[in-house]
Amino acid sequence: MSFSVSDQLKVTLFDVKKIQYKSRVIFDYVQSCCTVAYIKKGEVTTTFEGKEYVAKQGDVMIHRPHKPFNVISKTDGIHYLFNIDLKVMEEVDFFSMYPLGKVVKIRDPILYEKKFDELRSIWLQETNEYRTVQSSFLAFSLLHEVIESSKFGGKRSPNEEYITDRFNNVLHYIEKRLGENITRDELAQIYHMNPVYFSRAFKEIYGLTPMKMVKKLRLLHAKRLLETTDYTMEVIAQKCGFCDSPHFTHAFRSAFKISPSEFRKSIKNTKRGFIPTLLDK
Known part of the structure; x- marks a missing residue:
């Protein structure tokens, strides 16, 4: 043929x-x-x-x-x-x-x-x-x-994990402004949505309201700063959008069941514990 x-x-x-x-x-x-x-x-x-x-x-x-x-x-x-x-x-x-x-x-x-x-x-x-x-x-x-x-x-395919979240731009917006005051209305405006409807739709995807997500991202950023910098608690509180050090400490302890200073100390002890092992090699 x-x-x-x-x-x-x-x-x-x-x-x-x-x-x-x-x-x-x-x-x-x-x-x-x-x-x-x-x-x-x-x-x-x-x-x-x-x-x-x-x-x-x-x-x-x-x-x-x-x-x-x-x-x-x-x-x-x-x-x-x-x-x-x-x-x-x-x-x-x-x-x-x-x-x-x-x-x-x-x-x-x-x-x-x-x-x-x-x-x-x-x-x-x-x-x-x-x-x-x-x-x-x-x-x-x-x-x-x-x-x-x-x-x-x-x-x-759109059924796989590579699909973007509907409100992916909101997450980027939050991450760039963790040290600033962020409101629900401000986030809803990114998609020109009614704040109440936006909050409901956001929670359906992430299981958290927009403002709880803001708090979660602030605390995760604070955790990274505690692990990687020597910033004081006051500086970290400011960079992560908490009004002062006591509020930051309270929020951190509520989320992770340990104070920020205790967490930083545990990280330093863990790092020191690895040094002899590495030197022995």
């Missing part, structure tokens, strides 16, 4: 590029082709059909044609991406017939990056008479890696 590839599969490669950015925010973006974006560096929240996914270093995001999506990153990042239109029987989108996950963890990032560099090199050779054929073959090779990675369990 024989067949003509042109009758079965039509491929058009539009662009191959590397993107570096400080932060990235794209809302409701729609394109006429598919984008396969590999994350060389960074972490991205991508939203598709009402579901959120986290794509990390070594992952590929697949943005499908004619489907709006969001991309949000608050950190530095580098993406390797190519735009491709892939049709079966010249009219059916390949990714609708052979659906892959929105985010796929690549099984061999080093191999994928090497293949992408080959593709990028060929793509830039505009005077190369074989450029179209070679770049198409290399793009297929990258798609093969994505498909194989998905088969090997790299597909990330």
